[in-house]
Amino acid sequence: MSDEPMSRIFVVDDTETNIDILLETLGARYDVSVALDGQTALEDIPDRQPDLILLDVMMPEMDGYEVCRRLKQDPRTRAIPVIFVTARQESEDETFGLGLGAVDYITKPFSPAVVLARVRTHLQLEHARRDLAHSNEILEDRVRQRTAELSAKNVELEETRLEIIRRLGRAAEYKDNETGLHVIRMSHYSRLLALAYGMEEKRAEILFQAAPMHDIGKIGIPDLILLKPAHLTDDEWKVMRGHPGIGAGIIGKQRSLLLETARIVALTHHEKWDGTGYPRGLKGHDIPIEGRIVAVADVFDALTTRRPYKDAWPIDKAVAMLQEGAGSHFDPALVPLFISILPAILEVRESWKEHEEEVVVTEFR
Numbered sequence: 001m002s003d004e005p006m007s008r009i010f011v012v013d014d015t016e017t018n019i020d021i022l023l024e025t026l027g028a029r030y031d032v033s034v035a036l037d038g039q040t041a042l043e044d045i046p047d048r049q050p051d052l053i054l055l056d057v058m059m060p061e062m063d064g065y066e067v068c069r070r071l072k073q074d075p076r077t078r079a080i081p082v083i084f085v086t087a088r089q090e091s092e093d094e095t096f097g098l099g100l101g102a103v104d105y106i107t108k109p110f111s112p113a114v115v116l117a118r119v120r121t122h123l124q125l126e127h128a129r130r131d132l133a134h135s136n137e138i139l140e141d142r143v144r145q146r147t148a149e150l151s152a153k154n155v156e157l158e159e160t161r162l163e164i165i166r167r168l169g170r171a172a173e174y175k176d177n178e179t180g181l182h183v184i185r186m187s188h189y190s191r192l193l194a195l196a197y198g199m200e201e202k203r204a205e206i207l208f209q210a211a212p213m214h215d216i217g218k219i220g221i222p223d224l225i226l227l228k229p230a231h232l233t234d235d236e237w238k239v240m241r242g243h244p245g246i247g248a249g250i251i252g253k254q255r256s257l258l259l260e261t262a263r264i265v266a267l268t269h270h271e272k273w274d275g276t277g278y279p280r281g282l283k284g285h286d287i288p289i290e291g292r293i294v295a296v297a298d299v300f301d302a303l304t305t306r307r308p309y310k311d312a313w314p315i316d317k318a319v320a321m322l323q324e325g326a327g328s329h330f331d332p333a334l335v336p337l338f339i340s341i342l343p344a345i346l347e348v349r350e351s352w353k354e355h356e357e358e359v360v361v362t363e364f365r
């Protein structure tokens with residue numbers, strides 16, 4: 001590394017002879033400024049911003065130690081290296097000077113070669129220090145930039161994942177000939193019920209996002225069965241009962257909490273509290289809470305929606321049906337909670353109500 005010919009050096013010395021010698025030694029190679037006393041040096045140095053200061057210790061008015069102390073207190077000059085130039089030779093003086101933040105000590109009388117060598121060494125150190133600081137800044141900038149890019153990518157990834165889930169939910173609706181409003185309503189019901197149950201907000205939000213995929217497995221059910229405008233035979237029911245397993249298989253085992261929740265909901269939304277549900281006949285608390293919640297939300301919406309073979313049930317009749325199913329079909333703790341949040345449920349129902357021409361054509365399966 002070169003010491004850069006035009007590095008700036010600031011000499012503070014009250015003896016003109018010394019200044020002359022230093023100018024002669026350094027002047028040809030460096031840009032040298034001079035002050036004859038400490039006060040002037042303190043005024044000039046902040047503007048001048050030298051790369052190195054040669055500071056005489058013994059000066060009238062303000063000695064070099066005091067000048068050094070003040071330079072080190074000023075944020076504008078704190079980092080500029082200082083070399084003391086003095087006639088004193090005792091080692092405690094050197095220790096004291098170095099303790100004030102000076103980088104070196106040159107004792108008078110000095111040889112020009114020694115001054116030049118020390119100055120060059122310290123300028124090189126100073127330039128290396130600045131290069132390092134500069135590199136660090138660049139590195140920190142890059143780290144900041146990469147972090148920002150990464151978090152933008154994460155947001156994009158999360159949005160993409162949500163969109164795919166919505167689209168998959170839509171795919172099942174097309175197949176089922178439903179309007180899309182059913183999954184919206186039942187997802188809202190599920191979230192409200194989850195919150196009433198005491199589920200933490202983030203998990204309830206994930207359930208809300210996952211619930212639209214509960215019937216994704218219907219993609220794998222033949223239309224002849226899925227869209228049959230009459231009651232199903234036992235064999236057809238057997239096929240129909242395959243849709244939770246198909247749905248869980250479509251979603252697969254994923255590390256994402258959202259997709260894992262969607263898989264659990266798809267697999268368990270037809271399980272019943274008393275163990276008579278499908279596909280696995282799970283009982284009570286063996287049914288994941290997400291599945292128990294979605295079961296209530298899904299059935300309530302099916303009951304209160306018009307189907308080709310029935311009108312929409314009045315709310316009180318649907319509520320009575322939930323109460324009747326508490327402890328057999330449904331988790332008995334969830335039914336009273338659902339009833340307690342009925343006003344909010346009905347608000348959702350009103351916001352996302354079916355229009356006459358969009359009535360669903362399949363029974364609840």
Ligand SMILES: [Fe+2]
Pocket residue numbers: 214215243269270365
């Ligand atoms: Fe289903």
